Amino acid sequence: MAVAARQDTSERSPLFIQSLEKALFVLEAFSVAEQFLGLAEIVKITGLDKASAQRCVHTLVQSGYLEKDPQSGRFSLGKKVLDLSFNFLRAHPLVIAATPVLLQLRRDCGERTNLSLFDGTTVVYALRLHGKREYPQYSTLIGRRMPTFCSAGGRATLARLPDDEVREILARSDLRPLTPQTLTDPEAIMAKIEEGRRLGYGFVNGESSPGELIVAAPVIDFSGRPVAAVHIAGSVTKWQPGEFERTFAPQAMEAAN
Numbered sequence: 001m002a003v004a005a006r007q008d009t010s011e012r013s014p015l016f017i018q019s020l021e022k023a024l025f026v027l028e029a030f031s032v033a034e035q036f037l038g039l040a041e042i043v044k045i046t047g048l049d050k051a052s053a054q055r056c057v058h059t060l061v062q063s064g065y066l067e068k069d070p071q072s073g074r075f076s077l078g079k080k081v082l083d084l085s086f087n088f089l090r091a092h093p094l095v096i097a098a099t100p101v102l103l104q105l106r107r108d109c110g111e112r113t114n115l116s117l118f119d120g121t122t123v124v125y126a127l128r129l130h131g132k133r134e135y136p137q138y139s140t141l142i143g144r145r146m147p148t149f150c151s152a153g154g155r156a157t158l159a160r161l162p163d164d165e166v167r168e169i170l171a172r173s174d175l176r177p178l179t180p181q182t183l184t185d186p187e188a189i190m191a192k193i194e195e196g197r198r199l200g201y202g203f204v205n206g207e208s209s210p211g212e213l214i215v216a217a218p219v220i221d222f223s224g225r226p227v228a229a230v231h232i233a234g235s236v237t238k239w240q241p242g243e244f245e246r247t248f249a250p251q252a253m254e255a256a257n
Contacts (some may be wrong), residue, residue: 112131
């Protein structure tokens with residue numbers, strides 16, 4: 001299965017570079033891999049023919065964006081990929097402005113604090129600051145994407161959009177549940193988003209990760225559009241859901257403002 005939808009050729013600009021698109025498909029293939037992929041696996045995931053995939057892989061290895069394991073001959077993402085993430089984060093004005101705010105928020109609340117950036121059907125974590133308890137590795141890494149429809153930050157941002165735009169985003173979303181508690185019915189999700197409008201924040205209990213409580217408030221730009229969210233995350237082993245929400249919702253909203 002291809003990792004990205006092929007763009008309709010009728011919509012392509014004359015400046016569109018198809019070979020570059022293919023190279024990006026190869027890089028995106030590693031989103032479904034633990035670490036290594038062989039050439040045949042890259043061909044299967046991307047939908048590219050073997051010759052195109054081989055040329056892209058060779059170019060990416062030569063430029064440092066892929067690395068080849070000398071023993072297995074399989075490929076992994078190269079360290080130069082991290083340079084792109086670093087350059088994005090160090091220059092992003094919202095990340096720069098949010099970092100001291102989230103550091104202070106983490107000191108004040110003692111729980112994990114995050115900043116997610118709104119990206120339509122998903123949110124992507126740009127800052128993740130540990131709390132006092134240990135978390136799984138994936139919960140501490142930047143760059144992780146979560147579905148907008150079932151994350152506290154996603155619902156907080158959707159709550160600041162008009163209903164027709166929210167429904168369009170939900171229509172494009174993959175509504176598969178992440179946990180047994182995940183709401184997948186569009187009308188039930190809309191009800192939660194409307195609740196977020198009234199309250200000024202989003203709250204989920206075990207919907208995006210088992211046993212995790214998250215409260216999040218939207219960050220609004222100068223035009224009034226939601227662009228990000230501030231999250232505070234805790235555990236049901238430490239907090240009752242209602243107590244967590246009452247304690248940390250005001251802090252999340254203050255930090256987002």
